[in-house]
Amino acid sequence: MTTVALDLLGGDGAPGVVADAVALLFQAPQDSDPRLTLVGPEALTRDLLVERGIDPSLVAVAPAGRAVAMDEDPLSVLRAHDDVTVSVAARLVSRRLADAWVSVGHTGAAVAAAALELGRLPGMSRPALAVVVPSLAGPVILLDAGAAPEATPDLLRQFALVGHAYARTLGVADPGIGLLTIGGEAGKGDRLRRSAHELFLEVLPSRGYRYVGSVEGHDVALGRSARVIVTDAFTGNVLLKGLEGAVTWAAQRMGEAYGDPGPAWALASATATSDFAGGMLLGIDGVTVIGHGAGSAEEICSCIRLAARAADMRLPDVASQALREGGLDA
Amino acid sequence: MTTVALDLLGGDGAPGVVADAVALLFQAPQDSDPRLTLVGPEALTRDLLVERGIDPSLVAVAPAGRAVAMDEDPLSVLRAHDDVTVSVAARLVSRRLADAWVSVGHTGAAVAAAALELGRLPGMSRPALAVVVPSLAGPVILLDAGAAPEATPDLLRQFALVGHAYARTLGVADPGIGLLTIGGEAGKGDRLRRSAHELFLEVLPSRGYRYVGSVEGHDVALGRSARVIVTDAFTGNVLLKGLEGAVTWAAQRMGEAYGDPGPAWALASATATSDFAGGMLLGIDGVTVIGHGAGSAEEICSCIRLAARAADMRLPDVASQALREGGLDA
Numbered sequence: 001m002t003t004v005a006l007d008l009l010g011g012d013g014a015p016g017v018v019a020d021a022v023a024l025l026f027q028a029p030q031d032s033d034p035r036l037t038l039v040g041p042e043a044l045t046r047d048l049l050v051e052r053g054i055d056p057s058l059v060a061v062a063p064a065g066r067a068v069a070m071d072e073d074p075l076s077v078l079r080a081h082d083d084v085t086v087s088v089a090a091r092l093v094s095r096r097l098a099d100a101w102v103s104v105g106h107t108g109a110a111v112a113a114a115a116l117e118l119g120r121l122p123g124m125s126r127p128a129l130a131v132v133v134p135s136l137a138g139p140v141i142l143l144d145a146g147a148a149p150e151a152t153p154d155l156l157r158q159f160a161l162v163g164h165a166y167a168r169t170l171g172v173a174d175p176g177i178g179l180l181t182i183g184g185e186a187g188k189g190d191r192l193r194r195s196a197h198e199l200f201l202e203v204l205p206s207r208g209y210r211y212v213g214s215v216e217g218h219d220v221a222l223g224r225s226a227r228v229i230v231t232d233a234f235t236g237n238v239l240l241k242g243l244e245g246a247v248t249w250a251a252q253r254m255g256e257a258y259g260d261p262g263p264a265w266a267l268a269s270a271t272a273t274s275d276f277a278g279g280m281l282l283g284i285d286g287v288t289v290i291g292h293g294a295g296s297a298e299e300i301c302s303c304i305r306l307a308a309r310a311a312d313m314r315l316p317d318v319a320s321q322a323l324r325e326g327g328l329d330a
Numbered sequence: 331m332t333t334v335a336l337d338l339l340g341g342d343g344a345p346g347v348v349a350d351a352v353a354l355l356f357q358a359p360q361d362s363d364p365r366l367t368l369v370g371p372e373a374l375t376r377d378l379l380v381e382r383g384i385d386p387s388l389v390a391v392a393p394a395g396r397a398v399a400m401d402e403d404p405l406s407v408l409r410a411h412d413d414v415t416v417s418v419a420a421r422l423v424s425r426r427l428a429d430a431w432v433s434v435g436h437t438g439a440a441v442a443a444a445a446l447e448l449g450r451l452p453g454m455s456r457p458a459l460a461v462v463v464p465s466l467a468g469p470v471i472l473l474d475a476g477a478a479p480e481a482t483p484d485l486l487r488q489f490a491l492v493g494h495a496y497a498r499t500l501g502v503a504d505p506g507i508g509l510l511t512i513g514g515e516a517g518k519g520d521r522l523r524r525s526a527h528e529l530f531l532e533v534l535p536s537r538g539y540r541y542v543g544s545v546e547g548h549d550v551a552l553g554r555s556a557r558v559i560v561t562d563a564f565t566g567n568v569l570l571k572g573l574e575g576a577v578t579w580a581a582q583r584m585g586e587a588y589g590d591p592g593p594a595w596a597l598a599s600a601t602a603t604s605d606f607a608g609g610m611l612l613g614i615d616g617v618t619v620i621g622h623g624a625g626s627a628e629e630i631c632s633c634i635r636l637a638a639r640a641a642d643m644r645l646p647d648v649a650s651q652a653l654r655e656g657g658l659d660a
Contacts, residue, residue, distance in 0.1 A: 135579065247580060264587065
């Protein structure tokens, strides 16, 4: 059975909302639900479980003392302290005591803990956060959604390979790879995109990947050609949050247009709690899911289930193989 | 009365869809509609009008022979030919034969023609394309949506000033200015954003502008704090197209959720044909509106009306004053 380690102290509403997520999993279990190991201060964790009517003997606890605050430099904190929740959770995976881990806390801290405790896959310079957008055509993988600070053409190529691997584990057959840019009119975007386009043309088709070329912002929600859309962390994060804002906008306005807000908000909520809820950190030797800091208990549940499925699909092995097949593990 | 010059040859469906837009304006006129001057080959223009049952004597024609094709370098074409529609249309404004001009063709060509024929405002290094997003809180000005190829902190400051002027002409009282970035976690974004943030803090509040600080992608559709959101052309264009894709996504999915697609698509269509249809080129000494290449006749009508209103509000003068007040006209 799959075990997921959960950072109890990460997130805007932590630890309460994380404990609420655990309670939700117990109240409405699904067959494929994983075992949980909660990572946080032991007494606090037990108290939170009891308050929610959960038998503490049913949930393992891995003691960890502190989180990384939003205004702290994650690397300094992780190096100075051994008992930070994100480090302990990632370490459980590296020691094979858990199969995956989840945090909805400080993104930079989770990325750093994953890199330090689990290590990068051979051929991967920096991990990327990949989000599953439920486009009109099915799942579209958008990456990087906010992990790697500065992109290069070679880094975008790594993203293409691990994003392709992720799309395949989600059941997308022969996913097309698209490079996010602003279209032919403007000379196909900036220098980074022009160089990446040349590199992609040179290395992807010859190794059997279907590179569909440049795509634009609307293609992420429409999914018309590419099912893996590659960009830098800044653009990806702005676009992803833009899509979230647009769905909220649409729920409000559509509810008004129909004179009945119920179905519109139900759709927005179902979208927020779909696989869209969690960013999969790709390029790390261990399944790592990073959710929204402001995520609800339902969204945290989705992150836990997404992490368990990725562990069951052995996503890091699939990604590692993709990097090898793409000629990047040397 | 206001006169708008209209590029007949620009756009994916040109010249037919542009002539359709003219017919729409004649079929359903509004009190504030401008006079039109069509810019295109004379005989072709007359034929298109007659085909649509429009008396050609009611529409002025300014003869121009050719457009800039999507795969051509706009500057080379504009320098080699005197009769390109975008140049002729912009020239009508510079010679005070029209008050504003509209093109839905090649964005780069329209930007170049505007700069060459009308000139930049003092203090403006490069013009920016500003789009009115109908956020939940009212109009939000997002700029640059795709005009200036590489941004600097000083250029973003110019965008803030002219964007603020545009928001005021749209009736937004004391619009807050936000810098689009990816949030505190990641060190407030990349180098460009960190430098721009320092500059904005230094120069905006002391001159009476309300700088609300960093905003994120969702703030564009929600409009919670900033009503002027400043970014580079690459990010702005990706985000804008992302929002368009999300609205199409929402119309499809919400229509399904309610079991009645009508109201959802009506809302999507009303949004596409709102002021959102046209990008206002700010920082140019003459009103220039650039619409979607794939825009419908209804969207082109919206661009024409947006251009007429901006001319009536003397937007270039207001923007010029903002640059002066911001200390940038030296």
